[in-house]
Amino acid sequence: xxxxxxxxxxxxxxxxxxxxxxxxxxxxxxxxxxxxxxxxxxxxxxxxxxxxxxxxxxxxxxxxxxxxxxxxxxxxxxxxxxxxxxxxxxxxxxxxxxxxxxxxxxxxxxxxxxxxxxxxxxxxxxxxxxxxxxxxxxxxxxxxxxxxxxxxxxxxxxxxxxxxxxxxxxxxxxxxxxxxxxxxxxxxxxxxxxxxxxxxxxxxxxxxxxxxxxxxxxxxxxxxxxxxxxxxxxxxxxxxxxxxxxxxxxxxxxxxxxxxxxxxxxxxxxxxxxxxxxxxxxxxxxxxxxxxxxxxxxxxxxxxxx
Numbered sequence: 001x002x003x004x005x006x007x008x009x010x011x012x013x014x015x016x017x018x019x020x021x022x023x024x025x026x027x028x029x030x031x032x033x034x035x036x037x038x039x040x041x042x043x044x045x046x047x048x049x050x051x052x053x054x055x056x057x058x059x060x061x062x063x064x065x066x067x068x069x070x071x072x073x074x075x076x077x078x079x080x081x082x083x084x085x086x087x088x089x090x091x092x093x094x095x096x097x098x099x100x101x102x103x104x105x106x107x108x109x110x111x112x113x114x115x116x117x118x119x120x121x122x123x124x125x126x127x128x129x130x131x132x133x134x135x136x137x138x139x140x141x142x143x144x145x146x147x148x149x150x151x152x153x154x155x156x157x158x159x160x161x162x163x164x165x166x167x168x169x170x171x172x173x174x175x176x177x178x179x180x181x182x183x184x185x186x187x188x189x190x191x192x193x194x195x196x197x198x199x200x201x202x203x204x205x206x207x208x209x210x211x212x213x214x215x216x217x218x219x220x221x222x223x224x225x226x227x228x229x230x231x232x233x234x235x236x237x238x239x240x241x242x243x244x245x246x247x248x249x250x251x252x253x254x255x256x257x258x259x260x261x262x263x264x265x266x267x268x269x270x271x272x273x274x275x276x277x278x279x280x281x282x283x284x285x286x287x288x289x290x291x292x293x294x295x296x297x298x299x300x301x302x303x304x305x306x
Contacts, residue, residue, distance in 0.1 A: 028181065031220050031236050033059070034188030039217040040196050042122060051211035051243075052126030053168040055284035056117040058219030059292070060234065064094060065227060073225065075293040080286065082110050082305040088283075090225060090232050101225045103232040103286070104266060105279040108160055111306035113280065116153040117287040118298050124151045125168040127211075162270055167277040170214065170240075170258060179237070179259045186255060189218050193241065193252040214240045214258060221285045234282040 038057040062073040078092045086107025091100045116124065122139050126149050141149040144161060154164045181189075221236030237257040244253045264275035291298045 028185050031222065032181070032185050032189065033218045033220045034185060035192050036217045039193055042215075042217070043193070043196065051213040053124045053164065054122065054213060054215030054217070055113070055124050055281065056120065056216075056288045056291075058216030058221060058236070058238075058281075058285050058288060060219075060221040060223050060236070060285040060289040062092075062223045062225060062289075064092065064099070064225040070224075075289050076297070078225075080290065080301055080305075082107065086110070090223075090286075092225065099225065099227065099230070101230050101232040103234075103282065105283055106160075106163065106266065106276065108157060109163065109280060109283060111302065112153040112157075112160060113283040114287050114298065114302050114306060116151055117284060117291055118295070118302060119153070120291075121151050121153070123149075124154060125149070125164050159270055163272050163276055163280070166272040167280055168214070170274070170277045179257050181255070181257050189239070189255050190252055192218070193255070212240050212242045214238055216281055216285060217241075218255075219281075219285065223286065223289070234278075234285055236285065238278075238281045 036057070042054065042057065062075060062078050063070050064073045065071060073092055073094075078090055081089045081091065083089055088103045088105050088107070088110055089100050090103055091098065093099065119140065123141060126141065127147055128136075128149065131147075136149060140152045142152050142155045144150045144155060144165070148165065150161060150164060154160055216236075216238045219236045219238060221234050224233045224235060226233065237259060239255050239257055241252050242254040243250050245251075246253070258274075258277070258281075260274040260278040264273055264278075266279060267273060267276050287298055287301075290301065
């Protein structure tokens with residue numbers, strides 16, 4: 001078993017171990033990008049305002065197959081559908097045969113995430129260092145508690161709001177990391193995030209101190225359509241970014257992979273864990289891939305399913 005295949009076995013639930021074995025050919029250098037234009041654009045307008053939770057910045061591509069053979073599938077050949085049971089199904093055809101795959105996510109998060117990605121919203125959840133009513137309205141953030149703000153798509157349904165808030169605090173409860181980032185790749189991500197010199201932050205930000213933010217800026221995910229068990233799996237990691245002020249300039253000094261383990265399961269209540277948080281990013285990457293392929297396709301999904 002190769003090193004990276006072993007990492008994938010640790011990262012994903014036992015039910016997908018066979019599917020992960022197909023991906024020996026994929027390493028972190030393929031699943032993690034070290035150049036992200038979206039980060040540069042986002043940081044200019046948002047990093048100085050707050051940290052927080054950011055969706056819809058990464059990339060994803062589809063592959064289909066089994067243990068013996070898999071191949072790429074064009075994004076425009078994959079259709080998504082929300083079933084009456086609130087399951088998300090992905091369908092495509094190959095060799096004249098129709099295939100349908102189930103993606104394990106929270107059904108109540110599907111439509112809100114699709115709308116959020118369609119809007120190209122910059123922040124999903126944040127605790128800003130100061131109140132800027134004009135900015136908050138511009139980016140579609142709504143108050144949810146004392147100085148907490150949530151994107152309007154995720155506001156209203158209590159369980160969803162709790163999930164998004166909990167996802168923002170994902171890394172506040174550290175545990176032993178089972179997947180380490182390759183040091184050379186981590187340095188490449190750091191170099192990329194620090195290419196642009198950012199303006200010195202306001203006194204309010206300096207008084208509060210810097211915070212972290214998490215997102216999928218440098219994620220190059222693979223969405224596996226597994227013909228063995230008819231399930232879909234998103235293989236890839238969001239990251240947490242930690243900025244500091246160094247010599248008058250904002251620098252990202254640490255990035256780390258956010259991971260889920262084999263014991264992590266989707267919650268059926270209102271107490272959430274890593275599998276729930278990763279499922280949000282899974283949806284984000286799926287809908288971002290659809291939007292990148294054609295904004296009209298994502299709009300059609302929302303119209304038909306939401």
